[in-house]
Amino acid sequence: MDLRALRYFVETVRHNSFTLAAEHLCVTQSTVSKMLRQLEDELGQPLLLRDGRQLRLTDAGRVVFERGQQALGLMRELGRELDDLTTLARGELTVGLPPMVNLLFPPVVKAFREQHPEVSLNLRESGGQVIEQQVASGELETGVTVLPADPALGLATLGVGSHPVLVVGPREAAWTRASRLDLAELAGEPLVLPPDDFSLTRQVRDAFRAIRAEPLIVAQSGQWDFLVAMAAAGLGTTLIPAPLLARLQPDEALAVRALAEPAISWKVALIHAPGRYLSHAARAWLAVCEAVLAPSPDGLNSADNSNATETAP
Known part of the structure; x- marks a missing residue:
């Protein structure tokens, strides 16, 4: 099975749109449609049905979507493990960060860049629920959310x-x-x-x-x-x-x-999928977050503004 075709199918289902999937994948809509037809031909049965402007999964499509997310997650995990073996000192990391939380993180990003200048850090802004789904599926290694996280996803959480x-x-x-x-x-x-x-x-x-x-x-x-x-x-x-x-x-x-x-x-937490491999870059990010955002003896986070209690009584 062509992993690229599988990825195109998964993104189409996630976005419920050929057009949005094509934009996300940076390809044309006709390319997405062609890859999905090839995947259906290879499997010998339809995966998606058009219902007006909506797309509906067939029974086979539902199975392929669920297993496809797992397969793509495993491939990303394999890539990270191999990268760690060959480039221990370098790497890149994408972290999911909700826009409503980002005001807390400039000190974290600064500390991470100072301690790990060799790592390229990409902050992907999405809502907390989307980030939880992306971490659970393996699309992201780690992210930030506001508790409570969805218990059905079984994510490991570290309150900061x-x-x-x-x-x-x-x-x-x-x-x-x-x-x-x-x-x-x-x-x-x-x-x-x-x-x-x-x-x-x-x-x-x-x-x-x-x-x-x-x-x-x-x-x-x-x-x-x-x-x-x-x-x-x-x-x-x-x-x-x-x-x-x-x-x-x-x-x-x-x-x-x-x-x-x-x-x-308002409880902010770092999340990752337990039992899944974490790259050196991801482990370093979690350690820096915990160190910078850890509560100080006065009950405030070390990254908090020293005037917080005066401005917001």
Whole structure:
């Protein structure tokens, strides 16, 4: 079986589109279609059915997709092992990094470059759920996510920071008058939050569900600074992890409060697939992350801004 044809098939299924798969693979759409036809001819049965604009897997296609991901992951793992044997001092590493977490990582990247200048580091930005899938499939050796990770994927996680989530909004908001800020005080308040596929928003929804309430989400954005800007404009209240709020230097007109009950934490973790080979570069990256982001005696991460508690009380 042609591994290139198998890869084209897997990418087509992942993107649910010949066009998007071709863009990802940097080839023409006709090339992808041709390789898939060759794969189907070789196997003697159809793998994909067109249903309008959607693609549906046949029973055979489902088996080939699942096994194909495993086979491609093993080939990448083999390549990494062989590379390590021949180029112990050099290499390249691609790390999955969610955009909502990247503000924490410049000190890590700086330390890694200083300690391992021979390694070419590529940071691939995707949502945490996508990164978890890519690490589980072997497409990535390691990545970063916000806990909880999908338990069905069986990933190994190494926590490198647990941060309080702060409530940020206009000073005239009703909740600013409460002596103790519980989540119930935010019921009925307009909220601006990250998209639903972000761990923080899932935690907020779960917390509201626990008190038998529904959050009033009026806008969503995947950019922390835009969430704070919307809060400053009076559009609503947002919830921001403390170290990120410190870096964003919020407007003095904003009220910032800690949430008393339930306390919501933003837990950042490194992930990799247990039992799978990790290259020297990947192991070095994990070690640097742990060293730079490890909690210091005062409870802050060593990479945290020293003014964090002043900016985000």
